[in-house]
Amino acid sequence: MSEQSPLVLVVEDEPDLADLYAAWLGDEYRVRTAYGGQKALEELDEVDNEVDAILLDRRMPGLSGDEVLAAVRERGIDCRVAMVTAVEPDFDILKMGFDDYLVKPVTSDTLRETVEGLLRRGEYDTEMQELFALTSKKAMLEAEKSATExxxxxxxxxxxxxxxELRSKADESLEAMTEGDDFEKLFQEFDTDE
Incomplete structure (x- = not known):
């Protein structure tokens, strides 16, 4: 039996939109939907830390996306989170523990690429995950704010x-890997056809 595909939780208070996102992703991933913040926490309890990525609306009645995100991080759930929202980013995003930020409306291609990127980031170590998340926040702010701001x-x-600082550490790690014969040996096993 093959390994299960990654599990994506779509959290959106507009059921039609949540179902649309689920349809866009359903061919490649296992998808669960939660039509609000409280339902998201119930889904997370049900899947017992199996979720790999969360697409999270930020502004929802009752429990907001910000509160759901805080609960996810407080619970120590090891997954990547993208905010998918109509809320334009502001400096408050710098303190939030998400990995990516999409402003609605989004296309199916953008949503798929985002999930793919989130899952790929989950394979990296903590510092690389932090670098990707911070770079995403920086790009969003630069797109929305003036240079003066x-x-x-x-x-x-x-x-x-x-x-x-994180880029410098990543560069040092890459340089250390490429200096020795280990890096060459790592790829020699793929070059067996000659």
């Missing part, structure tokens, strides 16, 4: 400093 924000400066 960005330059005047201390949190944004700390964000860019942290990204630079």
């Amino acid at each position: 960005l330059d005047g924000n201390d949190e944004y400066r700390r964000l860019t400093d942290r990204i630079a």
